[in-house]
Amino acid sequence: MSTRTPEAEPLLTPAEVATMFRVDPKTVTRWAKAGKLTSIRTLGGHRRYRETEVRALLAGIPNQRSE
Amino acid sequence: MSTRTPEAEPLLTPAEVATMFRVDPKTVTRWAKAGKLTSIRTLGGHRRYRETEVRALLAGIPNQRSE
DNA sequence: TACCAGTGGGGTAATTAGGGGC
DNA sequence: AGTGTCCTAATTACCCCACTGG
Numbered sequence: 001m002s003t004r005t006p007e008a009e010p011l012l013t014p015a016e017v018a019t020m021f022r023v024d025p026k027t028v029t030r031w032a033k034a035g036k037l038t039s040i041r042t043l044g045g046h047r048r049y050r051e052t053e054v055r056a057l058l059a060g061i062p063n064q065r066s067e
Numbered sequence: 068m069s070t071r072t073p074e075a076e077p078l079l080t081p082a083e084v085a086t087m088f089r090v091d092p093k094t095v096t097r098w099a100k101a102g103k104l105t106s107i108r109t110l111g112g113h114r115r116y117r118e119t120e121v122r123a124l125l126a127g128i129p130n131q132r133s134e
Numbered sequence: 135t136a137c138c139a140g141t142g143g144g145g146t147a148a149t150t151a152g153g154g155g156c
Numbered sequence: 157a158g159t160g161t162c163c164t165a166a167t168t169a170c171c172c173c174a175c176t177g178g
Binding site: 090091093094097109110111112113 | 167168169170175176177
Binding site for chain 2: 005006008010011012013040041042043044048
């Protein structure tokens with residue numbers, strides 16, 4: 001087995017996102033609730049975040065907000 | 068094209084499903100035990116999962132379980 | 135037959151969700 | 157309005173060893 005890679009996009013755990021932003025994991029959860037961050041849920045209810053989105057936000061790309 | 072393809076449904080290994088959800092393979096096993104995920108067993112007892120179901124779950128479609 | 139990464143099974147520690155209050 | 161902290165319950169991660177898949 002080797003060429004079996006079912007298109008999986010890289011995801012991050014709440015703790016990883018929190019570390020990258022230097023905030024509390026709870027704050028990341030609030031961002032997700034507020035719709036500022038896309039969240040994907042595990043079957044147990046835990047959140048996972050898109051790495052590409054997080055890095056784009058970290059890079060200074062504003063969150064489509066012009067006012 | 069192939070002339071004879073015996074109802075081959077794409078299946079995923081626990082490790083593949085775990086990668087897609089960014090969880091531990093053991094966690095996928097717990098989902099199967101809890102009935103949150105359809106599991107197909109090999110003759111040796113190892114689990115395999117339906118790729119279509121996994122993708123649907125990742126996309127946010129709730130599990131269609133009776134009620 | 136043997137090899138070996140992956141898996142199943144248990145147990146136990148670490149994260150996370152959620153609400154509440156500062 | 158936004159963040160950090162405290163709390164409990166639920167979920168997940170990491171540890172072991174034995175067996176399966178190819």
